[in-house]
Amino acid sequence: MKLNTVKLVYFSPTRTTKQILESIADSLGAETVQHLDLTLPEADTSRFEEIRDDFVVLGAPVYEGRVAKTAVSRLQRLRADKIPAAVVVVYGNRAFEDALLELSDLAENLGFIPIAGGAFIGEHSFATENRPIANGRPDSSDIAKARDFGTKIRSKMENLESIDDVSRVAVPGNIPYIDRDRSALADKAAKTLEEKCTLCGDCESLCPVGAITVGDAVVTDELACILCNACVKNCPAGARVIDDPMINKIVDWVSKHSQARQEPEIFM
Ligand SMILES: Cc1cc2nc3c(=O)[nH]c(=O)nc-3n(C[C@H](O)[C@H](O)[C@H](O)COP(=O)(O)O)c2cc1C
Ligand code: SF4
Ligand code: SF4
CATH class of the missing domain: 3.30.70.20 (Alpha-Beta Plaits)
Structure with missing residues (x-):
């Protein structure tokens, strides 16, 4: 299967997730790459058509070992019918815990078939010059690995006769997902x-x-x-x-x- 149309779907407040998805898309060989950016509040109310692209890359940041909650609620507004997808989480060099499994499960529930998964590293949202955590990432090595991931996805898809031949990728994580409902961060703000x-x-x-x-x-x-x-x-x-x-x-x-x-x- 050749990938003519690809959609990048992401929530990315500090843009590292977006950067990784764009680098993956660089190697997918698609004629058109569209963005469905769910970062701003409009994504809570916009009307979304059913997704019909040849391939979709879904990306979200890891917050407290899970997919960022706002990303989950916005992704839950999408619909697809057996559209192959890659699921990608981006985390700040601590750990991604159950986030990739959560995103993969969510993608499947929405009607995507997650055929590939990736956990990439981005500068930690809370990082500063004085308190660095993965500052400057994704760097050139991360970008090269994201492009390589795109190449692998492309060849996996090109070797498929039909989407019915593909099975869901296995990604790490635990069920139940790590609990964050009692987070100490709940009542804090900028x-x-x-x-x-x-x-x-x-x-x-x-x-x-x-x-x-x-x-x-x-x-x-x-x-x-x-x-x-x-x-x-x-x-x-x-x-x-x-x-x-x-x-x-x-x-x-x-x-x-x-x-x-x-x-x-x-x-x-
Ligand atoms: C509230 C919050 C919780 C976070 N929790 C984690 C975490 O559990 N593990 C981790 O490695 N990074 C964590 N991060 C860092 C982000 O996952 C990381 O900076 C990511 O690159 C942000 O993506 P974005 O640039 O697309 O917004 C957290 C960031 C925020 C804001
Ligand atoms: S805090 Fe003030 S200066 Fe900074 S972006 Fe907001 S309005 Fe502008
Ligand atoms: S006010 Fe809070 S949610 Fe809004 S941009 Fe700042 S840190 Fe993010």
Whole structure:
């Protein structure tokens, strides 16, 4: 089967997942590659047609060992009928735990056939210069591995006579998935350093959950914030921060214990 049309479907607040999916697509040999970006709040209400492309790459970041919750609820709005897919999670060099299995199960429930899986590494959302965790990743080696993954998917698909010949890929993970419902992060949020803020509005337009309103001041809906760090990493004035004693403690621990370089893993 040749892949003429490919769709990249992703939730990617700090864009590392998007980067990995684009690199995979570079090697799929498709005539057209379309993006279905589920990162902004419109993805909660837009009407999605049934997906009919030859191949789909579904990607999401790992939050607390699982697929980011916002990604799950947006992906659940998609429908397909036996469309072959690759499932890809991107994590911040700590661990991906049950996220890849969760994404693979979700894909199958939506009508995709997950024929390949990958866990890649991206700069940790909470990383800073002073508290690095996988800073600068994906780097050139990660990109090369993502392209190689694309090549392997392409040859697997080219060797198939019909989609009925393919079976679901096995990926690691446990059932039940790791529990995050009692997360200590639930009531935490990013905030604004008013003395630095220029009220430019950038953070309002890039917040994935519409938690920020910029008027005479920046107002954050603390219960809505998912701590994705998109506003923190993209504020041109450096005026958005996540500065909470408990989060600082967790991130210090992650930074200390996640310095050994993890490498991408693929499952075919
Ligand atoms: C709330 C939250 C929880 C996270 N949990 C994990 C985790 O369990 N393991 C890990 O290695 N990285 C974790 N990360 C880091 C992200 O998975 C990583 O930075 C990823 O590259 C972000 O993807 P994006 O750039 O597409 O938004 C977490 C990030 C956030 C914001
Ligand atoms: S992006 Fe930064 S400077 Fe612009 S409104 Fe938001 S907090 Fe203020
Ligand atoms: S306010 Fe929260 S959810 Fe919105 S961009 Fe900032 S960290 Fe992400």
